[in-house]
Amino acid sequence: MGGFTSHAGAPGKSFRGFLSHHGLVVSGGILGLIFIGAVFAPLLSAYDPYTQDLANRHIPPVWYERGTWEHFLGTDALGRDYWTRLLYGARASLFIGFVSATIAGLLGVALGVSAGYFGGRVDAAITFLINLRLSLPVILVALAVVALFSGTFLVIVVLLGCLLWDRYAVVTRTLTKQLKEKEFIASSVALGSSRTGIIAKDILPNLANHLIVVWTLEIAHAILLEAALSFLGLGVQPPTPSWGLMVSEGKDLLFFEGWLIAIPGCALFLLVLSINLVGDGIRDVTAPENLT
Amino acid sequence: MTRYVIGRLALAAGVMLVVSMLSFSMIYMAGDPAITIAGESATDADINAVRKFYRFDDPIYAQYGAWMANALRGDFGRSYYLRAPVGELITDRFPTTLLLGGLAMLFAMALAVPLGVAAAVKPNSLVDRLSLMISVLGQALPGFWFGLMLILLFSVKLRWLPPSGTESLKNFIMPAITLGYYATPAMMRLTRTSMLDVLASDYIRTAHAKGLHPAVILFKHALRNAIAPVVSLAAVQLGFMLGGSVVVESIFSIHGLGHLAWESISRNDFPPVQAIILTLSMLYVALTFCADVLNAWLDPSIRLE
Numbered sequence: 361m362g363g364f365t366s367h368a369g370a371p372g373k374s375f376r377g378f379l380s381h382h383g384l385v386v387s388g389g390i391l392g393l394i395f396i397g398a399v400f401a402p403l404l405s406a407y408d409p410y411t412q413d414l415a416n417r418h419i420p421p422v423w424y425e426r427g428t429w430e431h432f433l434g435t436d437a438l439g440r441d442y443w444t445r446l447l448y449g450a451r452a453s454l455f456i457g458f459v460s461a462t463i464a465g466l467l468g469v470a471l472g473v474s475a476g477y478f479g480g481r482v483d484a485a486i487t488f489l490i491n492l493r494l495s496l497p498v499i500l501v502a503l504a505v506v507a508l509f510s511g512t513f514l515v516i517v518v519l520l521g522c523l524l525w526d527r528y529a530v531v532t533r534t535l536t537k538q539l540k541e542k543e544f545i546a547s548s549v550a551l552g553s554s555r556t557g558i559i560a561k562d563i564l565p566n567l568a569n570h571l572i573v574v575w576t577l578e579i580a581h582a583i584l585l586e587a588a589l590s591f592l593g594l595g596v597q598p599p600t601p602s603w604g605l606m607v608s609e610g611k612d613l614l615f616f617e618g619w620l621i622a623i624p625g626c627a628l629f630l631l632v633l634s635i636n637l638v639g640d641g642i643r644d645v646t647a648p649e650n651l652t
Numbered sequence: 653m654t655r656y657v658i659g660r661l662a663l664a665a666g667v668m669l670v671v672s673m674l675s676f677s678m679i680y681m682a683g684d685p686a687i688t689i690a691g692e693s694a695t696d697a698d699i700n701a702v703r704k705f706y707r708f709d710d711p712i713y714a715q716y717g718a719w720m721a722n723a724l725r726g727d728f729g730r731s732y733y734l735r736a737p738v739g740e741l742i743t744d745r746f747p748t749t750l751l752l753g754g755l756a757m758l759f760a761m762a763l764a765v766p767l768g769v770a771a772a773v774k775p776n777s778l779v780d781r782l783s784l785m786i787s788v789l790g791q792a793l794p795g796f797w798f799g800l801m802l803i804l805l806f807s808v809k810l811r812w813l814p815p816s817g818t819e820s821l822k823n824f825i826m827p828a829i830t831l832g833y834y835a836t837p838a839m840m841r842l843t844r845t846s847m848l849d850v851l852a853s854d855y856i857r858t859a860h861a862k863g864l865h866p867a868v869i870l871f872k873h874a875l876r877n878a879i880a881p882v883v884s885l886a887a888v889q890l891g892f893m894l895g896g897s898v899v900v901e902s903i904f905s906i907h908g909l910g911h912l913a914w915e916s917i918s919r920n921d922f923p924p925v926q927a928i929i930l931t932l933s934m935l936y937v938a939l940t941f942c943a944d945v946l947n948a949w950l951d952p953s954i955r956l957e
Contacts (some may be wrong), residue, residue, distance in 0.1 A: 399944050444796050487663075492671065494936070495668075499895065501927070504922075504925055507920065591899070622801075
């Protein structure tokens with residue numbers, strides 16, 4: 361740890377740092393492509409993700425003998441174009457990943473900074489909350505809550521937001537404790553800054569680098585959780601396309617049409633991998649002293 | 653040390669109390685439980701009979717007290733759907749999940765510790781980079797998909813392993829790998845860091861100066877000291893694994909606790925879910941408590957926090 365500054369570094373320098381980091385460029389590129397695919401899905405496909413075409417069911421991807429370029433990733437058991445389902449499915453993953461990781465971040469940072477800054481009873485209460493949250497089996501609680509309140513995007517996003525804040529809280533609590541002992545905080549206190557002023561101006565900016573890294577980790581975590589919930593039938597509800605749901609729908613044909621699960625699975629793997637690598641890259645570029 | 657242990661015990665007890673309240677309140681979040689139990693075609697009289705039978709009219713704290721008192725004796729009520737005592741269902745299913753979790757942990761340790769040690773002995777070597785790569789790739793693999801891919805390869809293509817069931821230990825190989833690999837990256841990195849710390853210490857240099865065989869130093873002196881934090885991480889990870897086994901159990905049709913929880917949730921049958929969440933939380937709390945005490949015993953500075 362260490363390397364705290366009272367103000368952010370020069371932006372030009374770090375941008376060059378970003379470009380010189382190959383892993384970051386490649387993974388950022390893949391992530392960008394998936395993002396573009398999700399946003400411009402209607403332009404990138406001639407089909408609708410919901411339209412069933414019973415005459416064209418079970419068409420394999422183009423690299424199989426029976427494959428055609430009209431459905432180059434094939435069609436599913438209901439004759440829906442798989443490429444189109446994949447594009448629209450990216451929307452579910454990205455939306456749920458980004459929004460729930462952000463909600464979790466707001467919660468976790470608020471708790472972690474309060475615990476670290478105020479200490480004492482506040483810290484004890486928040487440490488208790490962190491322990492409580494960690495003791496709950498995430499996936500079971502999530503399944504139960506979705507079963508109780510239905511699997512809309514809103515429920516899933518709020519639910520995951522309420523379940524994934526622990527890492528933010530642990531990290532910010534520790535960092536805030538360390539920061540509080542620094543001289544520039546003492547000088548802010550001496551200059552008469554209010555508590556909220558110190559937290560907003562002196563503490564939060566110094567947490568930013570670490571928070572971006574935790575944020576990327578939690579986006580990946582939320583995407584995997586959503587996929588697992590949808591796979592178990594208690595996440596995104598059919599016919600809405602979601603990669604986890606696509607794997608689950610293809611599961612029954614595992615022995616005959618393995619590509620039905622291979623394709624959305626690979627997409628999921630690639631998305632999560634690129635998000636994790638972007639996080640690692642940002643950590644390397646912004647805080648090289650953390651390299652071990 | 654005693655003060656530290658008492659503090660941790662109080663924390664664990666507090667967490668369990670709140671978890672028990674949360675699990676208890678679950679049946680009420682689903683709406684009126686009497687209507688759920690009575691079923692769709694029930695008359696008002698039926699619903700009232702159910703309400704009376706399950707004592708849903710009592711004040712909430714009295715219901716919680718009664719539920720908790722029974723739970724402490726291992727009586728978690730009856731499953732609405734299976735019409736069987738939840739306690740029996742749990743004792744039936746629990747050994748399967750525990751076996752799965754234990755094997756998964758064995759797999760994770762067998763992979764993580766040797767790779768972590770090798771990576772620490774030669775930092776930045778090929779092995780080090782390889783182990784880093786495994787952990788980066790492993791963290792991005794969706795567990796359910798990895799499990800299905802294993803089935804596709806080892807059951808469909810190669811026909812080496814059975815795709816589902818629990819008849820023999822052979823059935824547990826793929827499930828244990830699927831559940832265990834997720835814990836590997838963290839344990840591998842910790843083994844590496846911990847080993848690097850120990851290898852840089854004075855007593856290891858002394859051992860080298862004494863002319864001891866490098867293998868003896870590595871395994872007898874260094875690993876023995878470096879492994880303690882890994883063991884306590886493993887305890888915590890085992891807690892997570894038992895809680896996360898629901899996905900793996902559903903893929904491989906293993907009828908353990910996770911599978912029971914999933915089925916019960918799908919059927920709106922909440923008494924088993926309450927009991928399972930409570931049991932798994934209790935296990936997690938117990939495992940982290942052991943890990944904390946182990947850590948504090950090894951590293952006195954922790955006790956002061």
